[in-house]
Amino acid sequence: SYELTQAPSVSVSPGQTARITCSGDALPKKYAYWYQQKSGQAPVLVIYEDTKRPSGIPERFSGSTSGTMATLTISGAQVEDEADYYCWSTDSGGNHGAFGGGTTLTVL
Amino acid sequence: EVHLVESGGGLVQPGGSLRLSCAASGFTFSSFEMNWVRQAPGKGLEWVAYINRDGSKMNYADSVRGRFTISRDNAENSLYLQMNSLRPEDTAFYYCARDPGGQQLAFDYWGQGTLVTVSS
Numbered sequence: 001s002y003e004l005t006q007a008p009s010v011s012v013s014p015g016q017t018a019r020i021t022c023s024g025d026a027l028p029k030k031y032a033y034w035y036q037q038k039s040g041q042a043p044v045l046v047i048y049e050d051t052k053r054p055s056g057i058p059e060r061f062s063g064s065t066s067g068t069m070a071t072l073t074i075s076g077a078q079v080e081d082e083a084d085y086y087c088w089s090t091d092s093g094g095n096h097g098a099f100g101g102g103t104t105l106t107v108l
Numbered sequence: 109e110v111h112l113v114e115s116g117g118g119l120v121q122p123g124g125s126l127r128l129s130c131a132a133s134g135f136t137f138s139s140f141e142m143n144w145v146r147q148a149p150g151k152g153l154e155w156v157a158y159i160n161r162d163g164s165k166m167n168y169a170d171s172v173r174g175r176f177t178i179s180r181d182n183a184e185n186s187l188y189l190q191m192n193s194l195r196p197e198d199t200a201f202y203y204c205a206r207d208p209g210g211q212q213l214a215f216d217y218w219g220q221g222t223l224v225t226v227s228s
Contacts, residue, residue: 041220043218045216
């Protein structure tokens, strides 16, 4: 089965830049998607197709990729950005997908 | 506005069955592929099942294949998940999630989830 790897936690002070990474062998060929999940709530899409931001998502959220790693960057992180963040992608054949294990972002 | 509302969760004994429903509104349901994704309490997300637009193609995670069946009723704007031979490890919040229809399986809108607890 396909696997995506994320660091368990990231911590920044308000106003700093938070970077959350996701590594997977097929990421050079397949898009990464990023989801934000606040405590007790359903996930929300914050980045799709590596770099695109859905309407309503603040501009401080951006995505990038390099080789087998995708990165979610939150520029000027705010306290309300505290959440779990999950990446999602599929293997090169497109038949098996996986979420990363999730990264808990703490902003304090 | 896209709206997805799951129902049908509850407490069930190991080996039992449960049918989840997802009512969709705010978009043309028949034009989108759909999925079920689950999350055990305090754990990460796990994709469970996929169905194409007309219900002719399905795919499942290895962990549920042969026990769960995804289906849809486009006339009723509804998605279903029939869960049989339930195990304690199936305990989770179950979310229905719309596929945006890009080049690969993905999810853009999610429901609020329904909790399934498998316990004796």
